[in-house]
Amino acid sequence: MPSNGHKQLKIAVIGGGSTYTPELIEGFLARRDELPVGEVWLMDLPEAEEKLRIVAGLAERMSARCGRPFAVIQTTDRRAALDGADFVITQMRVGQLAARIRDERIPLSHGVIGQETTGPGGFANALRTIPVVLAICRDLAELAPEAWLINFANPSGLVTEAVTRYTKVKVVGLCNVPLNMQAGLAKAFGVDPAEIYVEFVGCNHLVWANRVFCRGVEVTERAIELTAEDPALNMKNIPHRTWSRDFLLSLGAIPCGYHRYYYLTKEILAELLEAEAAGRPTRGEVVREVEAELLRLYQDPGLDHKPEALAKRGGALYSEAAVRLISSLHHDRRDIQCVDTTNRGALADLLPEAVVEVNCVITAQGPQPIAVGHLRPQLRGLLQQVKAYEELTVEAAVTGDRGLALQALAAHPLVPSISVARALLADLLGANRDFLPQFKI
Amino acid sequence: MPSNGHKQLKIAVIGGGSTYTPELIEGFLARRDELPVGEVWLMDLPEAEEKLRIVAGLAERMSARCGRPFAVIQTTDRRAALDGADFVITQMRVGQLAARIRDERIPLSHGVIGQETTGPGGFANALRTIPVVLAICRDLAELAPEAWLINFANPSGLVTEAVTRYTKVKVVGLCNVPLNMQAGLAKAFGVDPAEIYVEFVGCNHLVWANRVFCRGVEVTERAIELTAEDPALNMKNIPHRTWSRDFLLSLGAIPCGYHRYYYLTKEILAELLEAEAAGRPTRGEVVREVEAELLRLYQDPGLDHKPEALAKRGGALYSEAAVRLISSLHHDRRDIQCVDTTNRGALADLLPEAVVEVNCVITAQGPQPIAVGHLRPQLRGLLQQVKAYEELTVEAAVTGDRGLALQALAAHPLVPSISVARALLADLLGANRDFLPQFKI
């Protein structure tokens, strides 16, 4: 008889030296009765070894404080981490924060919003990250063919799509945006998050709450009103602006925070340019400070729990998203979670093979997307355009074809002309030269 | 704040005089802690009043035995039953068993399998039943616009599709076949039914177990082997024959019992013709005997529970299917059940507006189908052909267009030529004249 129940799980975290890791550790500890984690391998690059040592130390103390339900192993040997893993979490940033800051700065120097996930900054990040994740997949095929790859590496949707198109690895892309939207709506309605059901449609960092239900009753219009009045959707790393009521009502859906870059391009660009002129730091530079502070805190040998300050980092519900997904995959729980997976017709306006972010039933065989059908034109056009950009970016990242890279940037709604696209591409490829062996520059 | 929790529900059962009703009553009683049913209205036609009296009497005694959690009301006033109902269950047979027996006998006289649900007999049944259900829907729009219509009236998929195409009533079609297949597989694997997950694809009485999982692990091939060896899928009302192992393995899926009519047409037809020649009764005639016996039992004033003999009737898990669905709709439970609902792209090989029988997440807003994508050609062609027949039948039933009715029968895989279709149609329309006012015969 098949059974999954009693095995001790091996978790591998690629980019384990991230300051987010304590969040994840806390998640595994919180669910230790439900999820039999035996080992957590924290893997990072040799050049991040010092950081990894600090983070792993805290992780170890956190586990110890709870009676050490699982071992914490630190390593710079990626193959050792992957070997026999049950779940692999990719959360690394190729090029570290320095690359992110370039992803924000370079586009701005061309009069373009950078935005490190959904913007041209995310484009550069995708070019750097996709080859690394595909290399991990090649290792997985050999060392842990049955493992689930839980991808958090940004841009999460793009990276996930690359894995689905070019490998046979079992992959789910994940993001904390949907969970945060649900939590925000629950707060606005004054109920428990479990009492709110949101029909999510879209792709990563371009996801809408298409319909909202509270205790089983559709409340979409009321949710829109509440959102317009008091934006529950603001996130740390997104310049906050309130949606206007008339726009939201005629949209008929609630955008995620990242939609602001598309809906308020002009205002956000002006704000960013002004900040730059004033010498204010980018979000990446702020994060660099936060990280330094966090690492100082983590070094405290007396610290054996996730510090409050981590909240500033912007990853609310990150561990909840990850551990809940792993648990449902492991236990074949068949509950509904919003994740990034292959469309298969769930959104009729995109190709079946595109990766989308929709509600899925999470089974031991992976996410099964719930069919939504066609979207209203208000949502459809933007989603299709961004998805075309994503498809071009994935192809460019895998092939190193400069023409495709140009087409990807030219297709991006934030890039105002192909001349800008060309100049911006040249700069991004130049600045990321060391991370882009696939491009013959 | 929206809330569904504390209201006492009114259930209306159209065709309440059916001998199946005690099954349903038992289901409501078994879930009385979870589902706050306040009234069960049993409605039937004046000509069935005696039968209704007997059945309602037993239902009343069953409720009384459990402390009378709900009232049982019998009526021949359909509007009174529907008025303010929360859930309406349609389980009537238009024309009673006499019509069913004609549905079986008339095709046979043309050398064609009748089959009262998926065969040409079901075609005649659809022509009779669809106008009645649409009339109920018109009443519902006025008397209980928020009610859910749970359709069991056969042919369930066709009737459900007519409701979705021609009304705005909230409807779910239901059948006990998927639950029985799941139960049969559970028995074969020696596990609890909850530990078996079946990916169902198809339409009503033409549903396949496309993939089977046991405790989260795919076991489709083993399930096929077990099915081939010891058919767990046999049903009372279907001549039983074992599928052959080579056929099932190359099919790659497990058919439902009713598939036999398509896969073993020649053998079943020969068997039925032989039975007729030998003067043996049809299934409808057997059921008539069983029903008479059941009604005799139900009259016993000492009987206050569902009698064992009801099992012979063939409706195993009927109450389970109905009450579980109602409970999930009421409580927005979001569990997965296989029901008949609008496709919306879940099966990419059928039109989005077709009614299909697939796994759905059951929410307070109704079933949300889980996307499957394209089917292999082994399943695809037969499903598409039968669905085209169904679409033609729905249109013929609503419009009374004799040409469409001829096309429907001609498109049916069991009808061996258009000459046969024409003669058979003439006989079916003639014999059902009193129930088919939409046809100008």
Added chain:
Amino acid sequence: MPSNGHKQLKIAVIGGGSTYTPELIEGFLARRDELPVGEVWLMDLPEAEEKLRIVAGLAERMSARCGRPFAVIQTTDRRAALDGADFVITQMRVGQLAARIRDERIPLSHGVIGQETTGPGGFANALRTIPVVLAICRDLAELAPEAWLINFANPSGLVTEAVTRYTKVKVVGLCNVPLNMQAGLAKAFGVDPAEIYVEFVGCNHLVWANRVFCRGVEVTERAIELTAEDPALNMKNIPHRTWSRDFLLSLGAIPCGYHRYYYLTKEILAELLEAEAAGRPTRGEVVREVEAELLRLYQDPGLDHKPEALAKRGGALYSEAAVRLISSLHHDRRDIQCVDTTNRGALADLLPEAVVEVNCVITAQGPQPIAVGHLRPQLRGLLQQVKAYEELTVEAAVTGDRGLALQALAAHPLVPSISVARALLADLLGANRDFLPQFKI
């Protein structure tokens, strides 16, 4: 036996006072042996009667010079013009050139390119024009139900889509852009236009040459090279800029002139703003001068042919497009022309009911689009986004729903934020108040 051959055709030209009309008259004269036109009715509004008189006078002299093969009738009675017509050509501009100039100026005052067909200016034009064309369609249903409506009224694709969605009138949308692209490519290759075959894909004023063939051999790459070197595609009313070679090669297709607004948004906007600052006229203002000059010329009683100066107006091949189409519809010629018609699956990335601009076989039953399948992502995303904008605009124009109008503008790639969309919408609705009775402003 059906026959179309010997009837004298009645042509009705709505907006017959346009200075383009001599172009059309010339076309009918040139094909007089092939197309049996009996009457050309030139209809215009009472306020344009003077202009109509001048234009009709020239038309009459042109016909007379060729032996008066058809009568020219001028009228301000629209119903009289439509009554019994075989072909109705709509070429009017609702609000005249004054409205066009506002369509160009108002967006610019918000820092947005106006562009009177494919830009936000065209959006305002669509709001004005669609109700008028739908009113014509209501008349046609009564007065000439078999007539073909040949729509040139801009934005041609949007107007055509409105007619297909909301009426049963037989309509074809038309534009001279594809013919000009073909002619330009023929010139570049040094061959006759008939020797060039272009696979057009897209929608009106957003059409690409997806593949190019010369004498039956695919020459797409060479055509791209030639286009990059020496743009044959420039049009009078579009600021000219040369596409870059690397962009075109990686695009893999040749854009039309109007694509510049999307591909070179930043540069064209800067140019337009600079022109405005310098007090230079908009294209509409230039056209106003050209028109005044043309009308002066047309008044010369000695003039009996199309004057050379009309070429400045920018409508090269306008009559060729119109008369060739009418002739093929009339004679069931089944040749291939690129027109605007219902998709029906020809472009798999758009809804079947969307109006697209693709190669069609022109039969007496109308255009039959040639199937292309899916487009590459380079073309797909932009086309889908613009089509979503168009769908929203059509709905807004028909319903007068201000929310939909806001969504349409917000979805337009040239509008940089919803704040801008809102302010721009307010101005456009205000300035066009007299032409927008459907909006409760």
Added chain:
Amino acid sequence: MPSNGHKQLKIAVIGGGSTYTPELIEGFLARRDELPVGEVWLMDLPEAEEKLRIVAGLAERMSARCGRPFAVIQTTDRRAALDGADFVITQMRVGQLAARIRDERIPLSHGVIGQETTGPGGFANALRTIPVVLAICRDLAELAPEAWLINFANPSGLVTEAVTRYTKVKVVGLCNVPLNMQAGLAKAFGVDPAEIYVEFVGCNHLVWANRVFCRGVEVTERAIELTAEDPALNMKNIPHRTWSRDFLLSLGAIPCGYHRYYYLTKEILAELLEAEAAGRPTRGEVVREVEAELLRLYQDPGLDHKPEALAKRGGALYSEAAVRLISSLHHDRRDIQCVDTTNRGALADLLPEAVVEVNCVITAQGPQPIAVGHLRPQLRGLLQQVKAYEELTVEAAVTGDRGLALQALAAHPLVPSISVARALLADLLGANRDFLPQFKI
């Protein structure tokens, strides 16, 4: 500058010893002014060398009589025939007429209609023919990569689909059925065939006239009436039966002759069984006699034209179909012909990669299908089911997978049960053992 115009073409005819060949030669001669054929290579197997000699002799005399515009070369060396060919016509029958007669006889012995193209007989033929055509394609890739393969080898649609799915060869499937339907309708309307336009939809030997136009006017209903009264569609090799008027009118389309096997299965089966019982020959046996007679005629050294008797063979318009297609491909004529080619969305109810038989614009790049959209359910279901059978058959023929072969036969509408399918498959595989190396029997 590209040019196709002056080259002398090499035509290779695989199965050149067929008695049909003079038909083809006559076609090339009739179009010799338009189509510059330089050489016609007639290739056949060594065991058919005598037949080839006779046929090639006649072909040579026919050419000589017209001034020898092209040379006729006979060969048993397939690679020599293919080397440098411009057009390759495949018209061979693998296993000769003896195999065809088995294809007819064996199914009948199982109580099933054989039908050598669209029935289970055609299934056996596909298993034999597909591997041979794929071998030819491998040679072509090497010896004449730019050649067009014009496939007449039956079952033509299945063979063409195999080539499109498994090779890169440029292929068009062809059949004379559409041309004959058009000719029959022209005769019924008393007009020239060129004045009739038929919208064909379906797949090979399952093609409907979906709409009919006469001189540009839709006359579908009248065409149906005429067909019902006096079937113009009868073919030599199909037992003739008149369609009934009521069936055709509610079908709304005109079936091809081969539809009889599906629409009148019972009657045709009875007729065939009766003929067998009476010792009457099958169609294949009749054809064997006709062929022997033809070969006797062909041997006459005085014969230098196509003999009248060839008409009995049943291939009316065969040469017209082939030569007209070749001429349009060669000259990039862009006229409309009904051929077998990849769907690409033209029929929305089938997969884009399925081979369909629809109207196409014939260009030098091959046929471009005209989009039709969705079909009515009357046509849709049967077409989808037969197409699923075809897909399974192609896969079985290529892989030699016996399970797929069983599924193909079980999916065939003429096979009344899987038990029959299994027994029939065993016999067909056994009897064709020598031609089916791909099956491990």
